[in-house]
Amino acid sequence: MTIKRAYYLDAYTDQFAATVAAVFPRPEHQAIDLTLDQSFFYPTSGGQPHDLGSIEDWPVVDVFVDEATQTVVHRLEAVTKQPIVNQKVGAKINWKRRFDHMQQHTGQHILSQAFVEVAEVDTIGFHLGAESCTIDLNKFQLNKAVISAAESLANRIVFENRPVSIRFVSLDEMAKLPLRKRPKMLDDQIRLIEIEGFDLNACGGTHVHHTGEVGIIKVNKIEKRKEKLRVEFRCGWRALAHYQTIENAAIRLSSDFTTSIEAVPAAAQKLQKENKQLQKQLRVAQKSLISSRAAALAKSFIRPTSPELDFEVLVHCVDRTTSTSDLRQLANELTKPPDRITLLAHPDGAVVFKKSANLPGHLGELLQETLKNGVEGSGGGGPDFAQANLTQASKEQIDLFLAGAKTKVISSIKQGLEI
Template sequence: MTNKLYYTDPFIYQWKTEITASENKNGTWEITLKDTAFYPEGGGQPCDLGTIDGIEVLAVRKEQDEVIHILNEKPNRTLVNCSLNKERRIEHTQHHSGQHLLSAVCVELYDIGTVSFHLSNDTATIDLNTPSLSRQQLLNIEARVNDYIYENRKINVFYINTNEASKYALRKVPSGHEQLRIVQIEGIEYNACGGTHVQTTSQIGLLKLMKTEKHRGHVRLFFSCGMRLLKDYSKKNEWVSSIANRLSSPPEKLPEKIEKLLSDNKEASQKYNALFEELSYEIAQKLLSEQEDGPFISTIFDQYSIKELEIIARNITNQSDKTVVFASTLENKILLLHNGTSPLHCGQIIKNHAAAFSGKGGGDAKKAQAFFSDIEQLKQFIEFVTTNLVQAEKIE
């Protein structure tokens, strides 16, 4: 059976060992090693990645007590050099120890248990057995966790027989084991766990609570630790600096500045909408006088959105029984609209004829829209509607 280095020393990133077995299964190789530091997925912690003799390890999993390494190719010698993705392992280790400490503090301060732990490439969460947590509780939890990190408490790993478990006030005793691996944070808690852990709380670095979400009656608490937290801070610091530069504002004034921009923008769009109402009335009058004959008012616009064209169209149908056929080349869309007195069914026209011009859309009797990927076909469709459907064709 494989000697599991990840149980004894979480800081081994490179080692030499022998391949003990290899098997090709559906095109990938499943390899076992005499010694491995590759942690297989388990207990909320994802597997390690890295290389075996330069060949990428795609996944690592546990089968019974054996560790299986999945590779695309088989190394061509028995004695191999193994190498872990160090950054990934450190992130996992810091977050796993961080999770133990965070869960312990939630119990210590508020007697709230942890239901589950999940760690992925970009998030770490625990689900807490409570329907809600106040902002003050979150601040207290975060502060206490970081106090314990600063106190540099030892994290010890040792094995006990399962029948001794009651001595250690474990919140959960895993079943089916003769021995339990205990991870102790000195003076804080004992936890039965097979994961990789740092040796003192200060190696967690720092722990930040990021946000909470409600999840199936529990609170899902997102947190970040150590190296990942530093990367996250650097990225966000860059974003804030670049926004502050762009808005010529010191970072601490950004909330105020953005509030002002949003309210200016709201005011400007209210003014624009009022002016557009007036303008759309003028445009409607002009089109009504220019296109007196026939059942249609039809125009292609280059500068307005379909939403704006609907405002102009409603100005027309308020005064006339004609069917409006408008197109916006901004959006490659057309709008059919009338006030209900026309026998034309706008939605059916689109449904029955648009596809022949590579258009698609729909609507009801009085209003319909369609999108055309090709502007020439859009124009041909308008031509088709306004010449072929002049006789107020009733479409079933």
């Protein structure tokens, strides 16, 4: 049976009656595939996604072309009462989705031709996504003025409300026509979409009757992709929804900056500049704070051994005014002079061990050994620096951990120096 693709001539019918031509159970997809004697459902092809809707009460979740038979297949969600061949059925297309696709697709034809007219650039790819659409242009660089000119021309074509017509021609007839792009798949009959006095292109998609129905065509983003340029755009209702989102964000920013929308970029730039300066000042202040903290803490170094083994140890748990990231800097500062070891901890469980480079021993290994003694946590490090995170450790547990580590470190350094 030849299955009529009724959407080829009529994109506006969203409810129709048909007869079931074939039924294919697809248990692997928990679905049933169905073909009809005629269908207005658009199958995924040519960059345009499929329609959604229902046949009787069965939701249509996918529509595609079976390559072998070139028929339009409707995939239905698993149903209890299966359709049968020759059954008369009523079908309904999700019109909101269909019309959105029509707006985007006709909008794409207009925008692609606008780029041809303004910059002699061809469209080599089209994608109609759920959020936005893209076309790929065969040029990797276009200046803002050219893009803006193409956008303006595209919108002029919309506002002129030109008729959009569909016709079929033979291959011979097609050869004589000035098509924007030659189709890859050549049937006996080629379907052409013509925007009066502006664009002629071979296409199988669903289109509006007049360019005015496309609504505004707005380019939203330009992205370089190797040898091509990707142009993101939105048409019609999508463009309006996107405008509303952007407007809401702009109003919010203008209220936050207590300035007009137009003045927001300058205010944001000023804030960014101030922020950079403050960050710089903060880094200087932090450095000086760490230095003075280190100087105060240095008084608490103790000499645990005989004078001939000349090294100092500092064990300290900082308070919460010190950030965990400051621990490392503090340890670095404290061990700049030779013969020093610091074992620092933060009440949140962060632990940092650091020693002067002239001392023997391996702090990473010592830390691992101490971790084995019943404290939950993980960490490691090299000879002079090691760090750990004692997960959910109490203050008492942290103190015990530091005390255990101190004993190990002192005896290890002692041994190392005595050799």
